[in-house]
Amino acid sequence: MDQERLSHAKDVSNGDTENGQSMHTTKRRRKRNPLVWLASRAALCGAWIVRVLLYLLYGICGLILLLGRGILDMCRGLVVPLGKLKHALMQPVRIQMRNADRVQQNMRAARHKGKKHFAAALLKSAHTYLWGENGLMITIFHYVAPVASLAFLVGVVLYGAHLQYGLVVQYNGEEIGVIASEEEFDAAASEVHKRIADVELAEPLIYTPKFSLTIVNDTSDYVPTSVLADRMLSSSDAVLTKACGVFVDDAFVGAVASNQEVEFALSERLADFNAPAGATDVQYENAVTFRSGMYLEDSLLDTEEMIEKLTASERYRSQYTVQQGESVVQVAKKFSMAESELRELNPDLEEGECQAGDRLTVIKTNSFLPIQYTERMTLTSFIDFDSIEVNTSSVNKGDTQILVPGVKGEKSNVVDIVYVDGAEASRKVIRSEVLSEPVTEQVGIGTYTAQPMSKNTVLRGSGQFSWPVDGGYISDPFISDRNHKGLDIAAPAGTEIYAADAGTVTYAGWNAGGYGYLVMVDHGNGYVTVYGHCSMIYVSEGQEVSRGQRMAAVGSTGRSTGNHLHFEVRYNGMYCDPTGFLRVNAD
Incomplete structure (x- = not known):
């Protein structure tokens, strides 16, 4: 018994072992076949997509069903009014059918009573059926009358619209x-x-x-x-007469019996007009028109009188103000006058030229019908320059100086000038070409503030050079009692020294001739300025400096007995008195 249990247990154990081996084998197979795993996943994704599509289709079908129900409900709502309309339309038909049945019954009943009764019943039934209370003709009229009325109304409207x-x-x-x-x-x-x-x-x-x-x-x-x-x-x-009216710019002038001679006279006047060579568009300034019709006899003029009225003109003297840039020749041409005639009327001109603002006597023409013409000319005119202000240390504060002179530009203009009665009336520029651009004027606004320490130091020189020290005073003039070749300006050690004008540093360093630390600036116009006995130098040889630029500091190097700047001005190697070029505290 125990052996059987053991044997059975062994068998079970063996069976479990085989199942375990089988499961391990399956797992190994799955690991060894990834395609099967991918296929299963793809099948699951496909099933999920199909499910989503089915839900979507279900939703669409539900929406269609909902819309269908709405349409059906709306149709159901129309059933009752449509039914009433049908009943209203069919009611007369039903009445006529009943009337027809009633006529047939009457006719059958009358047939048994004899021919006389049949004929009388036939006439009575026919009259009742056609013209009775609900007769056929009355019913047809009820249908036809509104349609006919509407058609008549439409016809009347259409007819009236085309009238x-x-x-x-x-x-x-x-x-x-x-x-x-x-x-x-x-x-x-x-x-x-x-x-x-x-x-x-x-x-x-x-x-x-x-x-x-x-x-x-x-x-x-x-x-x-x-x-x-x-x-x-x-x-x-x-009292009227048939005539031809003459109008100038639509204003009535008078009437004539015939306009042919008047038109010929006006055309001949244009042909005889002495226009300048090259003039174009020779015509009357005003439009002359002729209109035939009925006119008052009092407005009728004879042909010669009308021609004289239209061609009348007078010359008279007038005053003209000369404009900027106009010459005597230009003024004379402006009024179709000879230059000699203009000078004769204005003896003060003699052989000279006129100036802008001069009042000249000229001859003008006043015509009832002025003649105008156009002359194309090429004229040169100026282009004004702009002016700008520039802050600069090259000018003492409170002073101004033109740094760059302004230059007008020039342009060539092709101009159509319209003359009326020989005098210029208007001009129109056809095209322009710039010959030279204007140069902008630059006005320097002084920012240079270096001045002597005392307002009592007054120098009335040209101002070509500025005071070169921030403060100080003149401790020794030019020449003095020891043939001094410069101007000594005493100031505390370290006081800044500035360039008296723009230029190029030609020397910056120690000078063994007694100047100590020295700076020399060549201003490019023959002038050289010299700055001696400096304690420090801030510039180097070859450097470009501007007016008022810091270059050095006051000191007492070289042959010097105190802190000061030895300032020289040389022109082509000759020593000049610096005070002749400095302007400080002067009105």
Whole structure:
């Protein structure tokens, strides 16, 4: 018994061992086949994607179903009104069907009573069916009448839209024509005013019109403005005549029997006009027009009188102010005068030139119809320069100095000059070309503050050089009693020394000739300044320095008995008195 249990236990143990080995084998196989694992994962992802798509499709179907239900509910809501509409439309049909059945029953009943009763019943039934209370004709009328009325209304509107309307003008009790709008009458009234502008009867000839609407079959029925003006004048009591009106810039001048001679005279005057060579667009300044129509006899002029009026002109003296840059020749040309004529009218000119602002006597022409022409010229004009201020230590504080002179530029202009009656009226620049650019003027505003220690030290030199020490006083003048070749300026040791003007440092170092530490500056114009006995030097040879730039410090090096600056001015090697170039505390 115990052996069997042991044997069974052994078998079980062996079985577990085999199962364990099997599981280990499966795991090993899985590890050895990654493709199977990837395939399973792909299948799971695919299943998840399909599931998402199914949910999405389910949602779309639900939305469609919801919309369908909404449409169905809306249709259901229309069922009742549609049913009522159908009932209303079909009710007359049902009535007529019942009437037809009733007629048939009456006819069957009358047939058994004899032919006489049948004929009478037939007539009565037919009348009742067609013209009774709910007869067929009455029903048809109820349907047809609204449709016919609507069609008639549409037809009337369409017909009226294509009609043309006009205003019948009643003037002084007479119908004088049809116009499109009241503005045309206003234009005709304005034309009448122009024709009678120089006649005292102007106001009594203008009456208040009356307008009434009418249908116009053709646009040719409208009356033109000129014809309407003729009819307005004709309806008055004034004495009229058919003539040709002359207008200058739309202003009435007078009327003539014929305009041919007047036009010829004006054209001949233009042809005889002595325009300068190269002049173009020779024409009258004002527009001259001729309009045929009815005019007052009082405004009628004979041809010669009209020609004389239009071509009249006079010459008279006037004063002219000369503009900047104008010469005698230019002024004479401006008024189509000879230079000799202009000088004769202005004896003070003699052979000289005029100046801007001079008042000259010139000859002007005043014509009823001025003649104008255009002359193209190439002129040179100046371009003004700008001016700017620049702070500079090269100028003492409180003083100004032009550092860079301004220079005007020049440009060439192609100009069309319009002359009226020989005098320049206007000019227009066609194109320009800059010949030279202007140079900007630079005005130096002084910032240099070095001055003698005392206001009592006054030097009235040229100011070419500035005081070279921040303070100090003159302790020994030029020459003095020992042939002193410079100017000694005493100041405490270490006081700053400045360049008296811009230049190039030609020497900076120790001088064995008694100057001690020395700086020399060549200013490039023959002048050299010298700074001796310095305690320290801050510049080097070859360095460019500006006016007022710090170069050294006051000291007492070399042959010196105290702290001071020995300052010299040399011109081409010759010693000059520095005070002749310094200007300090001077008015």
